[in-house]
Amino acid sequence: MNNANVFRLAAPALRWMFVLFLLVAALTAPFVLFEEQIESLAVQVIDAGPCKTQLALLIGGALALDVVLPVPSSLVNAAAGAALGFALGMIVSWLGMTFGCLLGYWIGATGGAAVVRRLLGAKELERAARIAENLGVATLVLMRAVPVLAEASTIAAGAARYPLARFVATVAVANTGIAAAYAGIGAFAWSVNSFLLAVAGAVGFPVIAFALYRAMSGIPGAQRTAAVPFRANIEDNAPAGADFAEAEFAVRFRYPVAFTRGVFRPSNPTLAHVLARGRAAGTARCLVVLDGGLVRAEPGLPGQIEGYFAAHPETMRLLDTPLVVPGGESVKAGFSRLPDIFVAFQRNAVDRHAFVIAVGGGAVLDAVGFAAATAHRGIRHIRVPTTVLGQNDSGVGVKNAVNLNGVKNYAGSFAPPFAVLNDFDFLARLPRRERIAGISEAVKVALIRDGVFFAWLEDNAEALAAFEPRAEEYMVRRSAELHLNQIVNGGDPFETGSARPLDFGHWSAHKLEAMTGHEVRHGEAVAIGIALDARYSVLAAMLPAGEDDRIVALLDRLGLPVWHPAMRELDGAGDPAILAGLREFQEHLGGELTITLLSGIGQGREVHDIDSALIAQAMI
Numbered sequence: 001m002n003n004a005n006v007f008r009l010a011a012p013a014l015r016w017m018f019v020l021f022l023l024v025a026a027l028t029a030p031f032v033l034f035e036e037q038i039e040s041l042a043v044q045v046i047d048a049g050p051c052k053t054q055l056a057l058l059i060g061g062a063l064a065l066d067v068v069l070p071v072p073s074s075l076v077n078a079a080a081g082a083a084l085g086f087a088l089g090m091i092v093s094w095l096g097m098t099f100g101c102l103l104g105y106w107i108g109a110t111g112g113a114a115v116v117r118r119l120l121g122a123k124e125l126e127r128a129a130r131i132a133e134n135l136g137v138a139t140l141v142l143m144r145a146v147p148v149l150a151e152a153s154t155i156a157a158g159a160a161r162y163p164l165a166r167f168v169a170t171v172a173v174a175n176t177g178i179a180a181a182y183a184g185i186g187a188f189a190w191s192v193n194s195f196l197l198a199v200a201g202a203v204g205f206p207v208i209a210f211a212l213y214r215a216m217s218g219i220p221g222a223q224r225t226a227a228v229p230f231r232a233n234i235e236d237n238a239p240a241g242a243d244f245a246e247a248e249f250a251v252r253f254r255y256p257v258a259f260t261r262g263v264f265r266p267s268n269p270t271l272a273h274v275l276a277r278g279r280a281a282g283t284a285r286c287l288v289v290l291d292g293g294l295v296r297a298e299p300g301l302p303g304q305i306e307g308y309f310a311a312h313p314e315t316m317r318l319l320d321t322p323l324v325v326p327g328g329e330s331v332k333a334g335f336s337r338l339p340d341i342f343v344a345f346q347r348n349a350v351d352r353h354a355f356v357i358a359v360g361g362g363a364v365l366d367a368v369g370f371a372a373a374t375a376h377r378g379i380r381h382i383r384v385p386t387t388v389l390g391q392n393d394s395g396v397g398v399k400n401a402v403n404l405n406g407v408k409n410y411a412g413s414f415a416p417p418f419a420v421l422n423d424f425d426f427l428a429r430l431p432r433r434e435r436i437a438g439i440s441e442a443v444k445v446a447l448i449r450d451g452v453f454f455a456w457l458e459d460n461a462e463a464l465a466a467f468e469p470r471a472e473e474y475m476v477r478r479s480a481e482l483h484l485n486q487i488v489n490g491g492d493p494f495e496t497g498s499a500r501p502l503d504f505g506h507w508s509a510h511k512l513e514a515m516t517g518h519e520v521r522h523g524e525a526v527a528i529g530i531a532l533d534a535r536y537s538v539l540a541a542m543l544p545a546g547e548d549d550r551i552v553a554l555l556d557r558l559g560l561p562v563w564h565p566a567m568r569e570l571d572g573a574g575d576p577a578i579l580a581g582l583r584e585f586q587e588h589l590g591g592e593l594t595i596t597l598l599s600g601i602g603q604g605r606e607v608h609d610i611d612s613a614l615i616a617q618a619m620i
Contacts, residue, residue, distance in 0.1 A: 287354065
């Protein structure tokens with residue numbers, strides 16, 4: 001191996017070592033240079049005997065700024081216990097350290113992510129985020145009581161975009177242990193090794209808290225049920241003379257989203273592995289449903305799938321030749337195509353222990369998923385999205401639906417898939433128009449959830465428009481991750497409220513699709529809806545002026561449309577016909593109107609009122 005290859009292989013590790021060196025140097029330098037001065041100042045302030053309120057504010061502020069100042073936190077925490085007493089000292093210490101963690105997270109999420117992205121690239125930042133997801137809780141807990149690493153871990157969590165809610169919960173519990181340990185040292189003058197006691201507190205409290213949580217939640221992955229016995233007037237405002245029984249339960253869902261190539265090559269173990277995971281005994285019985293448009297583009301696909309099953313007889317069994325259904329919106333046109341799918345289920349005795357594998361675009365996945373969710377009240381289904389739109393957005397979600405009487409997704413269900421298998425090889429077979437259209441969903445989710453990702457899209461627009469494999473794969477992966485994060489951490493995966501937070505740009509997109517008889521593809525309609533809602537956000541003084549031009553410029557560079565002549569159409573009252581999309585959006589939600597707009601790049605904001613005059617102005 002020549003020197004150039006050695007350097008190329010070692011370069012990622014060297015870059016990470018350089019970033020680690022910079023981080024450690026930045027955090028340790030103040031402690032080396034100013035530790036004695038700060039410690040002396042802290043002792044003088046404590047000896048001066050300020051009132052408890054002033055001392056509490058000073059201690060809390062010092063601990064909150066510990067991430068950027070050389071504060072001897074162990075001394076300050078112990079002083080809190082000595083000067084304020086155990087209970088108050090513990091509370092003040094806990095508040096200060098928790099605010100300090102949030103400050104460190106903010107530093108990492110704003111400046112830290114940009115530095116890592118520039119030094120290492122977006123792909124390395126994505127890898128860091130995955131590491132944080134896998135090791136985050138244990139890492140954060142263990143590092144909370146370790147000097148320097150405590151600050152570094154909070155900054156790293158922000159840079160890797162570790163889920164904020166989980167971060168706050170983890171450090172808050174760990175800080176409770178540290179605060180209790182040091183407040184006890186100060187209040188009771190315990191003669192022990194303070195470092196070991198702090199570590200024990202930082203680890204012990206989370207362990208106890210997690211154990212209690214598990215005990216209350218039941219076995220992971222199982223259904224948890226808490227029932228309330230019969231008693232009168234269980235509700236606060238129950239009518240007189242009525243008895244109520246109440247049950248509350250939660251069901252955990254878990255499904256993998258795989259990224260691969262050649263998913264139906266016999267040597268690719270991905271599908272076999274997924275099916276083995278869900279098999280209680282024997283072979284997994286499967287029915288495959290294929291997108292007719294995909295089969296026309298790749299006539300050998302049914303035979304390839306049959307060959308895959310033949311190569312894995314110990315794991316899976318194909319119940320019938322793959323069923324081919326029409327692709328595109330025709331398969332979602334009401335209930336006309338569903339009977340064929342149900343008949344195939346019945347003919348092959350597909351039950352709740354079997355699997356339905358849908359291979360195709362988003363419309364086919366929607367229709368087959370809806371059929372699977374309603375047959376036998378729920379058959380396990382596996383999605384194999386074959387479009388950019390399906391792989392980065394709809395295919396990884398929990399919704400299934402068909403259209404009815406011109407209303408998009410009127411009849412449907414929330415039914416998480418058993419697994420999602422994204423095969424990048426399918427994307428190469430797409431027509432250019434379809435392949436470009438799917439990128440709009442990546443732009444959408446970046447605009448409302450991740451400004452760093454939006455900047456990456458700007459930097460790589462030409463590569464994406466040319467379908468450069470590495471750029472396209474990262475775009476699909478990151479979009480899918482952001483959608484999954486919303487489902488897992490958004491608090492309302494089945495949209496029981498009046499909001500659809502990931503549907504930025506969609507209220508007009510759905511109506512535009514119907515108005516054009518689906519001549520405008522869904523992804524194209526979303527791009528137009530993004531441009532419209534970005535312009536409206538500026539006109540409504542929510543988004544800084546000029547940011548809408550930046551968004552439109554990216555859409556143009558990607559080859560996506562930002563306007564369509566159908567937007568000129570008027571209804572019987574002389575208003576823009578597309579405004580009917582707002583009413584349909586509200587009816588679909590079953591509550592008040594909730595539309596996601598923009599307050600910044602990467603920052604979605606929900607609003608409940610739309611000015612139709614500004615909408616008309618935004619369409620010009």
